[in-house]
Amino acid sequence: MKGMNRVIFPVLLFGMLIIAGCGKMEKQEEKARDMQEIVIWTWDETFNVKAAEMAAAEYQKEHGDVRIIVETKEREEILADTKNMLSAKLYENLPDIIMIEDYDVQEVLSLYEDEFVDLTKQVDYSKFADYKNQLCQRNGHMYGIPFDSGTAALFYRIDILKQAGYTEEDMQDLTWDKYIEIGKNVYDKTGIPMLTLDPTDFPLVRLIMQSCGSWYVKGDGCTADIVGNKALQQSLMIYEQLLANNIGISVNGWNEFISAFQNGEVATVLSGGWIISSIKANGEQAGLWRVAPIPVVEENQNAVAASNVGGSAWYVLEHSANSRAAAEFVVEMFGENDSFTDSLISEIGIVPAVKNPTVFENYEAQDAFFGGQQVTKLLTGLADEIPTVNYGSKTYEIEDILEEEFQNVLVDGKMEQCLQRAQMKAEAVVRE
Amino acid sequence: MKKNFKYYGNSFLARITLMVMLGIGLIAVTVSVVVLVMSRNAFTETYGTSQEKVFEQIEKELNDFHGNLQDVISAIDSSWAFRLYLNGDDELDNVMTFQNIYQMEKDLEQSKSSDMERLNILVLGTGGKHYLSRTETISASDEEIMDSEAVKTALMEPEIMHYTFSHGAYTATAKDADVVIVSKALYFQESREVYAVVLVTLTMDDMRKYYDYFISDYTSLYLVGKDDRVICSDNKGLIGSVMEEPWYGQAQKTEQTRFVTKNGGKNLTIMKRELTYLGCSLYGVVDNNLALENLYDMPLLIVICAFIGVLILVICLIFTRQTTKPLSKLVFKMSMIREGNFNEYMPVEGTIEVKELAATYNYMLDDIRNYIAELLETQKEQRKSEIKALQMQINPHYIYNTLASIKWLVYQNNSEKTIQMIDAFISLLRNTISNADEFITISQEIENLQNYILINHTRYGEAVKVEFYVSQSCHDCLIPKLILQPFIENAFFHAFPSGRGGSIQILMKQRGEDLEIRIIDDGIGMNQSKAEQVVKQETKKEHFSGIGIHNVQDRLRLLYGGNYGIRIESVEQEGTTVVVTLPVRRRTEDKNEGNE
Structure with a gap:
């Protein structure tokens, strides 16, 4: 029997190896058949989506084996879906490239640093603005490619303001007091409010705060800064005044914010440079718009006439189906291609987040939509003056709290107590 | 000993090998066929049953989903903020509007269940007011929306929610997508005057999460409206078209909630549920043959059969060889007797039969030797006496x-x-x-x-x-x-x-x-x-x-x-x-x- 065992076991083993081998070979074949299909999730049809589609079209010209699919999604949806699927490791449903807004980046990176492609060695980051680079990095590694800067400006309808007797000169070097005064007059004379205010989104608060060099959190990013935050207090008071005097008209949601200025229902828009593409979407208003630096808070000595709203960057997911190809794509189109950025300036009016914008041909181009103003030059010039703040990772969570407390301010007028409650709640949120 | 093919072909070993091979082949084929047929039937039955459980889960999920949507819509309907916003806006000043909008947001937020976080809800007031729950823009004009089928059916029957398939919805993200639009008209109880329409847009991806676990290469799901139009399915080609599959006609006629049918060469298990709340029917289709194909890896089965067959054959050969070795030896020794060599005794070893044979052979050999010796002796004696007689x-x-x-x-x-x-x-x-x-x-x-x-x-x-x-x-x-x-x-x-x-x-x-x-x-x-x-x-x-x-x-x-x-x-x-x-x-x- 011993002799027989010596015969049987090798035979058994051999047979099993053959069976196991067969299984493996099949799997390898399947992988080879995969097409290079890159999926991008982004938002804003007139801006980010358009930019991605332009990049895709250009890239596919030279890379026939790559197919790029741009999917339009809601900003919050991208963030929520990405976080959900990364936590469940459901990679097959994830895209290859996502866009993340600067306010959210640090939160995502702190949770899922390993899930993003490290682009440190693939991109020359020295050309991008330092504050943008700071947002894309974690633990010394760079994960995103900065896209637009989100430099804020005051966009206004010269035709409406003229009806109230104001000229372009009047709109330069504004303070908020002056802005409110103009707003009152414009509303009285034309019945048109100056801007829209959404009770569920406070971009104006962020704009004013950053122009004064402060944020919902202190410089360390994880200490709530509400009660002692002068700029915040001032911005909320400005809010109150805008509302009370019908200068800021209440709207609900993003749709009404956009449609308000597109339909000529407001005289100004205070937002990041990326809003230009939405403004330009209504061709009938060509030539009626002008750009100026934002108003400053006179009472605050830190205040400058420059700020930032939004702004975002591209991120490549490490474990997606075609992660490598996707990284090559973003690096080539958004990381190194200056001529493509140039065409983005003319097509969507992007304010590139670079240190030296003069390299672009369209840097000094005059925009007829804005009455021949050098919009890019103006905005990139402003970008240098934006005070740098640490957004921390809980911007929108704190803002939700503030929105709720601000409702109370409107009811009882007790700003101090409201801010104290907000401080308490915010401290609970930022604690890590 | 002639060592040619015919000799071996006729040998004991060859016959046993042949018989074993035939036997194994016969057993493998019969057992495989019987097991396959039996398990195919059993599988169709049990798999159908288990899939039906999953299917029932989907039914439940969809009903739950419907319930949740109903909660959201009735929350909108009963929210004073929404009613103010949609009907009495002119009476509010700016600050109140600001508060009102915030309240709308809160009311809606509270009514949403946790899995409906990013629901695309569009409320369209008859006075021209919009509410959109998401950070995006409405891409269709009011007229286009009012003209859409979803709104029309909602206005016709304002009491219930309607599920409509649409290629392209009203907002930027769903502009070109295949979507299911849930529409419901909001109206005043007494006057029955419609004051707003709620439109919930669900992309196919949104829907898919309710039935995704049912879907595989061999199962598919169809949500069919009253007009026999497919509202939602994993089979993208059929969405929006009128159902014409033969099994669908059969399903309409039968009362059974699950049945097996042949459909164009396919063996299908059809499951059917009426979703009365949704006003739709839900169909689950399982392609049994494909499912079985997945279940049985035929090449592996054959390889295993062949492998075991060879293994048994080898073991059989080894055993047989060991058993027949003494017999071959015996044959060889016996052929030596023919040449006159009577000294070749057999070692007594092996199985009982062979031992007996060897012992008997040796015994016979002894006898023969004795007889021959006796015979020779007799002959010698005879010769001696002959000589003696002659010399006398x-x-x-x-x-x-x-x-x-x-x-x-x-x-x-x-x-x-x-x-x-x-x-x-x-x-x-x-x-x-x-x-x-x-x-x-x-x-x-x-x-x-x-x-x-x-x-x-x-x-x-x-x-x-x-x-x-x-x-x-x-x-x-x-x-x-x-x-x-x-x-x-x-x-x-x-x-x-x-x-x-x-x-x-x-x-x-x-x-x-x-x-x-x-x-x-x-x-x-x-x-x-x-x-x-x-x-x-x-x-x-x-x-x-x-x-x-x-x-x-x-x-x-x-x-x-x-x-x-x-x-x-x-x-x-x-x-x-x-x-x-x-x-x-x-x-x-x-x-x-x-x-x-």
Whole structure:
């Protein structure tokens, strides 16, 4: 029997190896058949989506084996879906490239640093603005490619303001007091409010705060800064005044914010440079718009006439189906291609987040939509003056709290107590 | 042993191999087929049942989903903020509007269940107010929305929620997507005046999460509206089109919630549920063949079968070989018997049957050997007594003639010669007849021969001289009695006819282990062929005894074996030489020989 065992076991083993081998070979074949299909999730049809589609079209010209699919999604949806699927490791449903807004980046990176492609060695980051680079990095590694800067400006309808007797000169070097005064007059004379205010989104608060060099959190990013935050207090008071005097008209949601200025229902828009593409979407208003630096808070000595709203960057997911190809794509189109950025300036009016914008041909181009103003030059010039703040990772969570407390301010007028409650709640949120 | 193909083809091993292969093949095929058929039926049944459970789960999920949507819509309907916003806006100042909008957001937030976080809800007031729950823009104009099928059906039946398929919805993200729009009109209870329409847009991806776990390569799901149009399915090609599949018609007719049907060569399990709340029907389709294909990896099954088959065959061969090895050995040994070798015994080993066979064979072999030995012994004895009888037969003519010669000598009064003659005759007779020993020493034989020669000389004259040359060592050697007499007799009467003179020389010497005796005459001789005939032929002449040349050879062979015997060389007119070769035996050995 011993002799027989010596015969049987090798035979058994051999047979099993053959069976196991067969299984493996099949799997390898399947992988080879995969097409290079890159999926991008982004938002804003007139801006980010358009930019991605332009990049895709250009890239596919030279890379026939790559197919790029741009999917339009809601900003919050991208963030929520990405976080959900990364936590469940459901990679097959994830895209290859996502866009993340600067306010959210640090939160995502702190949770899922390993899930993003490290682009440190693939991109020359020295050309991008330092504050943008700071947002894309974690633990010394760079994960995103900065896209637009989100430099804020005051966009206004010269035709409406003229009806109230104001000229372009009047709109330069504004303070908020002056802005409110103009707003009152414009509303009285034309019945048109100056801007829209959404009770569920406070971009104006962020704009004013950053122009004064402060944020919902202190410089360390994880200490709530509400009660002692002068700029915040001032911005909320400005809010109150805008509302009370019908200068800021209440709207609900993003749709009404956009449609308000597109339909000529407001005289100004205070937002990041990326809003230009939405403004330009209504061709009938060509030539009626002008750009100026934002108003400053006179009472605050830190205040400058420059700020930032939004702004975002591209991120490549490490474990997606075609992660490598996707990284090559973003690096080539958004990381190194200056001529493509140039065409983005003319097509969507992007304010590139670079240190030296003069390299672009369209840097000094005059925009007829804005009455021949050098919009890019103006905005990139402003970008240098934006005070740098640490957004921390809980911007929108704190803002939700503030929105709720601000409702109370409107009811009882007790700003101090409201801010104290907000401080308490915010401290609970930022604690890590 | 012929080692060709036919031999092996016919061998025990080959037959067993063939039978085992046939058997394994037959078993593998029958068992596989039976198991496959049985498990196919069982699988279709159990898989259908388990899929039905999953299917029921989807039904439940969809109903839950419907319930949740209903909660959201009724929350909108009952929210004062929404009602204010949609109907009485003009009465509110800006700050109140700001508060109101915030309240709307809160009301909606509270009504949403956790899995509906990013629901796309569009509320369209008849007064032209919009509410959109998401951070995006409405891409369709109010007229387009009011004209859409979803809104129309909602306005027609404002009491219930409607599920409509649409290619492209109202907002930027769903502009080009296939979506399901849930529409419901909001109206005042008493006047039944519609004041707003709620439109919930669900992309196919949103829907998919409610049935995703049911979907595989061989299962698909269809949500079909009242107009037989597919509202939602994983089968993208059919979404939005009217259901025309044969199984669908069958499902409409039957009451069963689950049935198996053939549809275009496919074996399908159809599951059906009426979702009364949604006003839709839900169908689950399982392609059993594909599911089975997935279940049974046929190539693997075949490989395993073949592998096990080969394994069993190898084991079988090893066992069979071990069992039949003694049999082959037996066959080989038996074939040696045919060649006369009776010493090949079988080792007794292996299985009981083979052991028994080997033991019996050995026993038989023993018997045969005994019988043969007995037979040989008997034959030897017989031959001995034959010889004895022959040597007793002193030819009467010889006696008459010798006595006649003696009478002639008496007449001549040659008393001395007469006495000599009579002494020789007496001695010859005594040694021949009375001496019962078969073997005698050479000295005795020479004495006999000399007596015989004396009688012959007396009778026929002394023309033929006889000379003995015997080496000293040979005198006590034993030789069979009367072995040389026939040759001398033959020489006397045939080599020297009609009184021819000559000589006969008898030479005896030891050569190695053998004793060589030569009887040489210089008579007339004969040719070689005749000489050889002489040895074999019996001649009925005046022999001294019954022993002639012809049986000397037989005697020698019988006594000493094939290596010994006689040889005759003869040349005509020159003479004849007879060579007798015997082993050297002496008296003591003779005793041993006798005992054997």
